[in-house]
Amino acid sequence: MNVDAFQKTAPGGAVTRAGTGAAVISVRGLSKQFGTGPIVMSGLDLDVQQGSKVAIIGANGTGKSTLIRMLVRLVEPGGGDIRLLDEDVRSLGSASLKRLRSRVGFVFQRHNLVTRLSALTNVVHGVQSRRSGPRTWTQLLAPQEVRAEALHCLERVGLADKAMARVDTLSGGQSQRVAVARMLMQRPELVIADEPDASLDPKSGEEVMATLAALASEQNATLIFVSHRMEHAIRFSERIIGLGGGRVALDKPSHMASEAELTRFFHHD
Amino acid sequence: MTDAKKSMAGHLPPRIERVNPLTFTLTFAVAAFIIWSLTTAGPSIDQLARGLPNIGNILSRMFPPDLERLDRILWSLFQTFQMAVAGCAIGLILSVPLGILAAEGLSPHPAIRTAARSLIAVFRTVPDLVWALIFVIAVGLGSPAGVLAIAIDVMGFAARFFAEAMEETDKGPREALSALGANKLGMIMSAVLPAASPAMIATSLYCLEKATRASVVLGLVGAGGIGVELKVAFDLFAYQTAATIILVILTLVITVEQTGGWLRRKII
Numbered sequence: 001m002n003v004d005a006f007q008k009t010a011p012g013g014a015v016t017r018a019g020t021g022a023a024v025i026s027v028r029g030l031s032k033q034f035g036t037g038p039i040v041m042s043g044l045d046l047d048v049q050q051g052s053k054v055a056i057i058g059a060n061g062t063g064k065s066t067l068i069r070m071l072v073r074l075v076e077p078g079g080g081d082i083r084l085l086d087e088d089v090r091s092l093g094s095a096s097l098k099r100l101r102s103r104v105g106f107v108f109q110r111h112n113l114v115t116r117l118s119a120l121t122n123v124v125h126g127v128q129s130r131r132s133g134p135r136t137w138t139q140l141l142a143p144q145e146v147r148a149e150a151l152h153c154l155e156r157v158g159l160a161d162k163a164m165a166r167v168d169t170l171s172g173g174q175s176q177r178v179a180v181a182r183m184l185m186q187r188p189e190l191v192i193a194d195e196p197d198a199s200l201d202p203k204s205g206e207e208v209m210a211t212l213a214a215l216a217s218e219q220n221a222t223l224i225f226v227s228h229r230m231e232h233a234i235r236f237s238e239r240i241i242g243l244g245g246g247r248v249a250l251d252k253p254s255h256m257a258s259e260a261e262l263t264r265f266f267h268h269d
Numbered sequence: 270m271t272d273a274k275k276s277m278a279g280h281l282p283p284r285i286e287r288v289n290p291l292t293f294t295l296t297f298a299v300a301a302f303i304i305w306s307l308t309t310a311g312p313s314i315d316q317l318a319r320g321l322p323n324i325g326n327i328l329s330r331m332f333p334p335d336l337e338r339l340d341r342i343l344w345s346l347f348q349t350f351q352m353a354v355a356g357c358a359i360g361l362i363l364s365v366p367l368g369i370l371a372a373e374g375l376s377p378h379p380a381i382r383t384a385a386r387s388l389i390a391v392f393r394t395v396p397d398l399v400w401a402l403i404f405v406i407a408v409g410l411g412s413p414a415g416v417l418a419i420a421i422d423v424m425g426f427a428a429r430f431f432a433e434a435m436e437e438t439d440k441g442p443r444e445a446l447s448a449l450g451a452n453k454l455g456m457i458m459s460a461v462l463p464a465a466s467p468a469m470i471a472t473s474l475y476c477l478e479k480a481t482r483a484s485v486v487l488g489l490v491g492a493g494g495i496g497v498e499l500k501v502a503f504d505l506f507a508y509q510t511a512a513t514i515i516l517v518i519l520t521l522v523i524t525v526e527q528t529g530g531w532l533r534r535k536i537i
């Protein structure tokens with residue numbers, strides 16, 4: 001996608017609207033230890049408001065990915081409470097958890113697409129958040145309105161012309177944008193992204209982050225993302241949370257943070 | 270010998286390590302069993318000396334092959350191939366759900382996975398000729414017994430490979446679909462099967478080759494196909510007709526193997 005096109009919607013690619021609603025994420029006393037290994041998280045508290053854009057930073061092993069995966073129980077929390085979109089995440093049964101997950105768009109570090117299938121079919125898979133059955137398995141069988149919506153999602157990430165291309169013929173950046181389109185197909189209320197820019201070159205990484213931030217703004221969806229790129233954390237979020245020692249060690253508005261300061265946080269953590 | 274060499278010679282390791290008595294006894298027992306088997310079950314030199322001219326005699330009586338009944342033989346061969354295709358199709362279709370039930374991470378419950386794996390092991394362990402004998406008794410003489418025997422034999426082979434192919438697929442797309450709230454069936458049909466399909470198609474082609482080879486011998490126990498023709502030809506000492514049958518079987522098996530190999534290379 002052309003970054004300039006987004007910049008018209010969101011000047012400078014920066015987030016212009018602060019989250020002002022109720023907390024969509026409320027975490028209290030969250031802890032996690034993998035087996036007998038080191039304690040990754042101990043007593044972490046966090047609140048994220050509706051419509052806000054939050055970047056999570058921290059050195060390797062500080063539990064950034066673990067935290068966001070625990071929010072939808074892709075990783076089971078060790079202790080503490082998580083409220084997400086007014087649901088008590090830890091008490092949910094299998095069916096309720098699926099319903100909650102369908103409201104949350106998750107973008108992974110790797111695109112996690114089925115590479116043998118077309119971009120359109122991969123985006124059609126996103127409809128499985130609210131439908132099931134053979135007509136959600138491939139674009140070949142999908143109803144006309146689902147195909148049209150999937151194509152529209154690809155259009156929004158600038159890849160409508162690649163709809164029938166197999167994912168393994170696309171570049172890393174294009175594949176990640178297809179993953180974003182699949183997430184859009186979910187019509188999520190909350191978007192979680194785990195280093196979506198990590199495996200991409202600087203230009204593609206920036207395009208993907210701009211796409212995510214602009215789309216989240218358009219839909220008034222909350223965006224919480226992990227990034228190792230300080231310039232992305234500052235530019236595409238309105239609040240930066242730094243993890244260290246198993247807790248929130250830094251929490252400040254993005255406009256008050258500088259790359260140098262965040263880099264120092266990395267090195268001193 | 271220099272002083273240095275003398276000193277090193279004192280530290281030379283023994284040529285043979287000290288053998289554990291249990292290892293020695295087991296090695297000796299295995300060697301003794303192999304020799305015993307060769308002497309009791311294997312052909313003696315005398316038998317080989319008498320048998321080789323007989324083989325030559327049979328081969329000489331096979332040529333030239335008798336082409337008089339070629340049309341009937343080719344029709345029988347076609348029916349045999351149909352038997353292989355039908356058995357293979359049934360076996361492969363049933364292998365997909367059986368493979369899913371046997372695959373780690375996809376099976377609904379560990380107990381179901383164990384049961385599915387055990388069933389596959391039974392299908393694989395019992396030879397196809399034994400399955401043919403069982404189905405001849407169950408459904409009577411003819412190709413239906415052969416088709417069922419091939420289907421079971423294919424399931425024993427394909428379901429295991431399908432399960433392994435599915436287990437080896439990239440976990441990322443599964444996790445992504447799970448994260449968006451997809452159900453397990455959707456995850457399997459959308460992410461696992463498409464990713465495992467090249468390996469599954471290659472296995473299916475190999476199964477067809479295997480089923481074609483099996484289908485020609487199942488007739489020997491009455492399970493239909495060209496094997497009956499071959500048995501009758503040998504029973505009536507019609508070696509020239511038998512030669513024709515063997516040649517057309519060879520042509521079919523080689524054609525299926527070559528085509529299967531070419532398709533596998535194209536797909537993988």
